[in-house]
Amino acid sequence: MILTTTNSIxxxxxxxxxxxxxxxxINEEKLSMGFxxxxxxxxxxxxxxxxxxxAFNTLTENAKKIGANAIVGIKVEIEILATNYAVVAVTGTAVTVAQ
Known part of the structure; x- marks a missing residue:
């Protein structure tokens, strides 16, 4: 699977x-600030x-399910919730490419 942030390969x-x-x-492992x-x-x-x-593994599996062999235009969003959970969302366009 080819993954890229660009719109072409x-x-x-x-x-x-x-x-x-x-x-x-979402990483459910509670983070501890400690000292x-x-x-x-x-x-x-x-x-x-x-x-x-x-998140990238999930993205890749979702693209494979619809018959894609590449994902272009990938955007990554990372957020830390007030409860110290890390949330990552990755979105892109699943495509079929050929050389």
């Missing part, structure tokens, strides 16, 4: 537009990285 032609796909994930801000930021970064990976 060099060397490939978009043969068919399959539709908009989304991958959303150190650096500890908090390290935990927060790990939470975002893990949650982003889950």
């Amino acid at each position: 060099e060397g490939f032609k978009i043969a068919d537009y399959k539709g908009i796909v989304t991958g959303v994930a 150190s801000m650096s500890k908090y930021y390290k935990a927060l970064q790990g939470s975002i990285d893990t949650t982003k990976e889950i």
Whole structure:
């Protein structure tokens, strides 16, 4: 699966537009600030990285379900809720490409 934030893929032609796909994930692991801000930021970064990976996996699986072999125009939104949960939403256009 080819994933890109651009609207085209060099060397490939978009043969068919399959539709908009989304991958959303929330890391339910509660973050604890403890006594150190650096500890908090390290935990927060790990939470975002893990949650982003889950969201991209969901995005890819949703594109595969509709017969796509690439996703173009990907946008990533990251939000930290007041409860210290990391939420990541990834959206793009699922397409079929050929060389």
